[in-house]
Structure formats: structure tokens, C-alpha cells
Amino acid sequence: MKPPLFDYLRVEQADEAAAALAQYGEDARILAGGQSLMAVLNMRLAQPSLLVDISRSRQLAGLRISEGRLCIGAAVTQGRVQDMAGLARDVPLLALAIPHISHFQIRNRGTVAGSIAHADPSAELPLCLLALKGEVVLRRAKGKRVVPAADFFTGMLMTARRPDELIEEVRFPVASPGTGYGFEEFSMRHGDFAVCAVAAVVDAHSLRIAVGGVADRPTARDLPVLGGGDLEDALNDLAWSLEARDEPQASAQLRRQLVRTLGRRAVEQAMTNRTLNTTPR
Numbered sequence: 263m264k265p266p267l268f269d270y271l272r273v274e275q276a277d278e279a280a281a282a283l284a285q286y287g288e289d290a291r292i293l294a295g296g297q298s299l300m301a302v303l304n305m306r307l308a309q310p311s312l313l314v315d316i317s318r319s320r321q322l323a324g325l326r327i328s329e330g331r332l333c334i335g336a337a338v339t340q341g342r343v344q345d346m347a348g349l350a351r352d353v354p355l356l357a358l359a360i361p362h363i364s365h366f367q368i369r370n371r372g373t374v375a376g377s378i379a380h381a382d383p384s385a386e387l388p389l390c391l392l393a394l395k396g397e398v399v400l401r402r403a404k405g406k407r408v409v410p411a412a413d414f415f416t417g418m419l420m421t422a423r424r425p426d427e428l429i430e431e432v433r434f435p436v437a438s439p440g441t442g443y444g445f446e447e448f449s450m451r452h453g454d455f456a457v458c459a460v461a462a463v464v465d466a467h468s469l470r471i472a473v474g475g476v477a478d479r480p481t482a483r484d485l486p487v488l489g490g491g492d493l494e495d496a497l498n499d500l501a502w503s504l505e506a507r508d509e510p511q512a513s514a515q516l517r518r519q520l521v522r523t524l525g526r527r528a529v530e531q532a533m534t535n536r537t538l539n540t541t542p543r
Contacts, residue, residue: 263468264304264455265300265304265309266303266308266309266418267305267307268309268310268311268313268524269302269312269313270312270313270315271312271314272315272318273314273315273316273319274318274319274321275315275321276319276321276401276428276430277403279292279316279319279369279401279428280401280402280403280426280427280428280510281403282312282314282437283314283402283425283426283427283428284402284404284426284454286310286311287425287426288425288532289310289311289312289315289328290310290311290313290314290425291308291310291312291313291477292313292314292316292336292379292429292445293313293315293316293426294317294336294337294373294375295315295317295339295340295372295373295376295378296317296371296374296376297364297368297371297372297375298372298380298530299376299380300383301506302465304527306523306526307357311362316336316337316428317337318337318508319525320356321335321338322335322336322337322338322430323335323337323338324338324406325338325342325343325346327436327523328350330435330436331358331397331433331434331436332352332353332356332433332434332436333431333432333433334374334375334431334432334434335375335430336373336375336376336429336430336431336432337373337375337433338370338373338374338375338438339368339369339370339372339373339374339489340363340368340370340372340373340374340377340387341370341371343356343360343374343478344357344360344361344455346455346484346538350397351437351464352434352508353434353435353437354396354401354437354535355394355434355443355445356390356434356470356517358443358444358445359386359387359389359390359445359447359461362386362445362447362449362456362459362462363385363386363387363427364376364453365377367392368453374387374432375431375432376449377428378391378398378414378421378429378432379421379423379429379480380419381415381419381420382419382454382455382478383418383474383477383478383479383480384431384457384459384475385455385473385474386445386447386456386458386459386468386474387456387482388411388415388474388479388480389459389461389472389473389474389535390445390461390472390482391411391414391432391508392411392412392415392433392472392481392482393433393461393462393470393471393472394435394437394463395410395411395412395431395470396410396411396433396434396435397410397411398411398414398423398429398431398432398433398537399411399429399430399431399432399433399445400423400424400427400428400429400430401427401429401456402424402426403426403536404425405487406430412482414423415479415480416479416542417478417479418447418478418479420479423440428440431483434440438465439517440465440466440536441463441464441465441536442462442463442464442465442531442534442535442536443461443462443463443464443532444460444462444527444528444529444531444532444533444535444537445461445462445528445529445531446459446460446466446521446524446525446527446531447458447460447524448524450511455475456474456516457475457477457511457512457516457520457523458473458474458475458476458512458517458520458524459473459475459524460472460473460474460521460524460525460527460528461474461528462525462528462529462531463530463532464487464529464532464533464536465536466487467486467487468484468485468486468487469484469485469486469487469488469532470483470484470485471483471484471485471497471500471525471527471528471529472502473482473504473521473525474523475517476504476517476518476520477503477504477505477506481504483496483500487533488529490542491524493529494522494526497521497522497525497526498522500521501517501518501519501525502518502530504518504521505519507519
């Protein structure tokens with residue numbers, strides 16, 4: 263299928279994009295990498311009257327570390343983040359997760375902000391943002407607001423972004439000394455969306471586990487540091503709480519087992535990596 267007719271607007275400034283969204287509202291869509299949007303358009307699941315292209319905006323292509331956070335502009339591709347010098351040191355969870363995102367051709371076009379905006383519950387980047395307690399900066403014609411990841415993802419392909427708002431920037435906290443990170447994923451083939459993915463963040467006092475691909479959005483739990491049977495019990499409780507459903511791709515039983523198995527592996531990986539991350543910044 264082919265998309266319906268639409269107008270095209272290329273912008274350089276965030277203010278221009280925000281103005282277009284303010285005028286057109288739900289009849290406008292932001293085009294950055296287009297890896298999710300074009301498929302939706304071709305299937306006519308979305309029929310906007312205007313596409314606002316930000317892909318060549320220098321203002322929205324910023325990639326920097328500021329005030330303890332990796333700040334990623336709306337036009338920054340996943341491949342650029344993956345190739346960032348020091349990524350494994352600064353945001354180890356992203357370094358672990360990004361290679362699981364589709365294939366390098368897709369990462370070279372797809373943007374980080376685009377994945378966050380699309381909010382697929384099986385996608386790796388929303389899962390990492392939630393696991394790290396990151397933030398989304400939303401820009402509109404009348405100003406901006408910052409939304410924590412825990413409040414941003416609201417349901418299946420649904421977010422707290424309003425029709426007149428642009429994701430201007432996504433912020434991932436940088437690694438803290440003495441904190442370990444783990445990521446595990448199962449998919450039917452390399453590059454497919456995850457049947458289940460688990461991210462773990464461990465420090466001396468707490469354990470945070472985030473799961474994607476099972477519920478209608480990525481889900482996180484904060485626990486004390488656990489091991490052995492206590493960890494197995496906590497993962498089992500988490501697996502059942504996500505209310506997995508039987509689907510053609512995978513049964514609910516399989517997904518629950520993946521939460522237990524991948525969760526244990528991710529926590530063990532995070533525990534191991536924690537011992538390597540002890541140098542103060």
C-alpha cells in the first residue's frame with residue numbers, strides 16, 4: 263500500500279516544528295528517521311495532512327553530556343549514539359541494548375527520540391529510559407515541560423505527549439560509581455522485536471528491574487538487592503504481575519518464563535559489572 267496524500271514541511275528550528283504542531287495538531291506528524299512512521303503511513307494506520315521533517319535540523323541534532331545526563335536531540339540517530347566515544351563508560355545500559363535494535367541499516371536512520379515517541383512495548387530504548395529513570399523534554403509553541411519516563415509511557419503505542427508537542431530531547435542519566443547494569447533479550451530472529459527483554463540496574467542498596475515485550479508498556483520494579491531463592495521469587499511475582507497474554511508469536515507461559523530466566527541473567531550481569539564500575543567521576 264501507499265500513504266495518502268500529505269503536505270511536507272522541512273524545518274531547521276524546534277520553534278518551527280512546534281508552530282506547525284500547534285496549527286495542525288493531530289493532523290501533523292514529525293518525521294525524523296521515519297523507520298516506524300513510514301510503515302504506519304503505508305498501512306494507512308495514520309493519515310496526517312502534514313509531515314514535519316526535522317531530520318536535517320542542526321538545532322535538534324545535539325548529543326552531549328550535561329549535568330550528569332546524556333542529552334540526545336530529536337534528530338540524533340541510534341547509530342550515532344552507538345558510535346559515541348565512551349558510551350560504554352557513560353551509559354553502559356545503552357551500549358548493551360542498542361546492538362539488539364533491528365539491524366545497523368535501521369539504526370543509521372532511526373532516531374532515539376523516534377523510538378521513544380513510537381513507544382512500542384517491545385522496543386529496547388523505551389525500556390532503557392524507564393530502567394534508568396530518564397526524562398523526555400517536550401516542546402510546544404508556548405514553552406516546554408520535562409516528563410519522567412515513568413509517566414511518559416501510558417499504554418500500547420501511547421504516551422503523555424500532546425498533539426501540539428515535539429519530543430525535543432531525551433535524557434539518560436550517566437552511570438554512577440558502584441552501579442552495575444545488565445541487559446538480556448530474546449527474539450525469534452536477530453533484529454526482530456523482543457518477545458521479552460529485561461534491563462537491570464544494581465547498586466549497593468537497591469535493584470531495579472525493567473521488562474519489555476510482555477505488558478502493554480515497559481514496566482519497572484524497585485527491589486532490595488536480592489539473590490538466590492529470594493530473587494527467583496521476586497522475578498516470579500513480577501512475571502505474573504505483567505498479565506501476559508497468549509499471542510501467535512509467543513504464549514503467556516513462555517513470556518513469564520522469559521521474565522524469570524532473562525531477569526536472573528540480567529541481574530547477574532549487572533552484579534558482575536558493578537564490581538568493574540567503582541572509579542569515581
